Amino acid sequence: MGDAIKHGFANLLNIQGKDDRPTFWWWVLFVILVSFGISTFASFGFVASSVGDAMTLASNGVDESQVEIAMMQSMADGLNTQTWISTGVSFVGLGYLVVIVGGLLPSKTG
Known part of the structure; x- marks a missing residue:
């Protein structure tokens, strides 16, 4: 897994390269x-x-x-930050989906 992580960071912006399946799945x-x-x-x-x-x-x-009112107020105060974290995690999840679907599609060789 360590080699796959090193390889993933080294080729993070390389969209032309192809990797073997174990490297891809360890990175995911x-x-x-x-x-x-x-x-x-x-x-x-x-x-x-x-x-x-x-x-x-x-x-x-x-x-x-x-106490309940104070807890609700505390949760409401942190809602903006929680929303941004959730949005970021959702975009990361969408990125996973794109990577997985892209990895499953047949590639053109030649």
């Missing part, structure tokens, strides 16, 4: 894992922030309904 797996890791890490950040705020309010004796 690497990109999927990196994207999943980034989106998971970003989600944990938003959840931790909301839960941390709720725990702080609850430990200060704030009413449960006020």
